[in-house]
Amino acid sequence: MKYKLYNAEDFLFDESFRQWVNGTSPQATAFWEQWLQENPDRADVVRQAKELAHTLENYYQDNATEARIDSELQRLMHQAAERRDETAEIPVIPLPAFSRWRWAIAASVLVILGLGIGLFIYSSDQIQEKSYAHLTQTAGDSLQEKINTSDQAMTVLLCDGSLVKLQPNSRLSYPKRFSATSRTVYLDGEGFFDVTKNPARPFLIYANQTVTKVLGTSFLVRAFEKEESVMVIVQTGRVSVYKQQDYERSTKNKGQQVQGIILTPNQQMTYNLADRQLMKALVEKPRAIAPDNVNREQFFEDTPVTKIFSQISKTYGIKIIFDEENLSACLVNLTFSNESMHEQLDVICQTIGATYEILDGQVVIHSKGCQ
Template sequence: MDYKTYKTDDFLFDESFRQWTAGTSPEATAFWEQWLTQNPDRVHVVRQAQELVRALNDHYQDDATDARLTSELRRLVRNAAERREAEAADTPSIPLGQRISPWRWASVAAVIILLGFGLWRYGNVNRRVAAESYTHLTKTAQVSLQETVNTSDHVVNILLSDGSAVTLRPKSRLSYPAQFKATTRVVYLDGEAFFDVVKNPAKPFLIYANQTVTKVLGTTFLVRAFESEKNVIVTVRTGRVSVYTQQDFEKAQQSGLRRIQGVILTPNQQMIYNLGDHQLMKALVEKPAAIMPETVSREQVFEDAPVGKVFATIEQTYGVKLLYNDDDLSACLVNLTFTNESLLERLDVVCQTIGASYEVLDGQIVINSKGCK
């Protein structure tokens, strides 16, 4: 194949070129890097094509197959060529020196392709967001729903048919059935609410909220998902929840997949879903609260205690996982007294005592230490 004759838009239809640009094929990468070394005069057009491929990949990979991308590309390029021919036929003869170069036409075609795909993408995203909205979901639900809307400036308490309790915050609304189905418990939220879900492993509890689905078996947690805001936040107080994008969750349901890519949260962890980049991010809450308040309320004394015992007590009190090397810390003994310090204040004291440090990564706390002599 003579790639030397390729124009910018020709590269878009070359699978090997697209793989190289996306970095998904070592063979393609080796070939194209060698080819560019041998054909330095083609660097400009190749870079131009790469920019276009990256733009297409960044914007359309989540809802467009390769076949559809190729089909749309061919259609847009064909339309651009037809326009160019029509314009040429209607334009008086132009001296050779004043004619638009092929490179200029390639740039115009690239712009047309991007604009066309941008409009297509914009329409697809708008249709998908509309299909995931609170209004659409409640109207198309397979069961009859009742709705509670909190227009007051104080919380409203709701008791669901299974005994689960919901504290609905101001400017929020919740739709739910009078009686849950035999296999699942599904509710729809627009706004902010605290859930205290009755445990029932046989009937998962699902909260649909602003392009996300939170799945629990029985726990307490907070969901903030106003359709007017850019982020969805799920914060766990006790137990364990799983959070998914609605798109991934429904695809898995339709295909029968048991494993779904999502985020698993435990006490004092939270998930932040950004509606702009469609990313689920796990983090530690700003002020971790004790899941065993009675432990924090009384004085805790450690005399010549292994630091591992102190860490185990902290984990049990706050439900937060501490990651550290047992062997490195096996010789570390501490004398400490805790009264009403917070989680992070306790960690500060312990780490200063043994000459260690800590960092929060992915909703967990990592202890860094060289050990004690």
């Protein structure tokens, strides 16, 4: 019998099954109760179909017209098809002739879901990543915009005293006066920010699907909408970077933990728009945050290597992880003048027979120790 091949969605297309669920036909009720006795192995599928039927009946209890339902469903199906996997060859499915009846419309939705397209219904909880244009147009405050059409950097002074060095082909939107609780700006392009410290009002930069949050520090943000990645490089202070979608969801749902990346001097974050991952690393050429330690010649005579590692860490603001007990017997005689951080680490590791690697924006020393 054909009913043996039905799945939960298929039952919704059967008129007698719908009549049984609604209790509108004694004949249908008698038939399906008898059928269940003869096919006990299909009881679970029928139960699922009945639950779907009741759920959809409640969903469609409003007074929406059939034309409105048809139009809305077709819109949602087109939208779902646009969001499907680019490799999937699933066409937009037109509404069948019997879709005027709301049960058939509901079943069509279920079939689409079964095909894997997915039905995306907008709700108050859904957060969409928004473009620079959309963000600036919908911002609550009246914004002013600076666009750098020259071939040189442009300096923008914000009302709180913060400075932005805006690079060519970049634009920045910001309010004439910041709110009492935050300082929010919008960037499309590249800018170096020197933010005035104010713990009571965090500074927020919305840039190409990311949000950078600081209290007061200096850092660079590169986020051209035409490019496939975003980069944040910290010079001084502490910076937090989030996916825009995660940040907005956490602010909407108070108390929800938001996952991001914390950056300190000489660390950088790269956000690849394709794989949607925040990646932390060291900058290619770390700069000293304590320049006095590198602008003079340094002599180390029978100096514990652990002390030199600690000094390098302080000079560049980069954490160096090592086994202090294991390296306690390692004494070195070295002289540094203008070597970079990597060059210094290379010399030290060669001297004591160690190696190092960069992991998650930190330096990790590998050594068997010294005899």
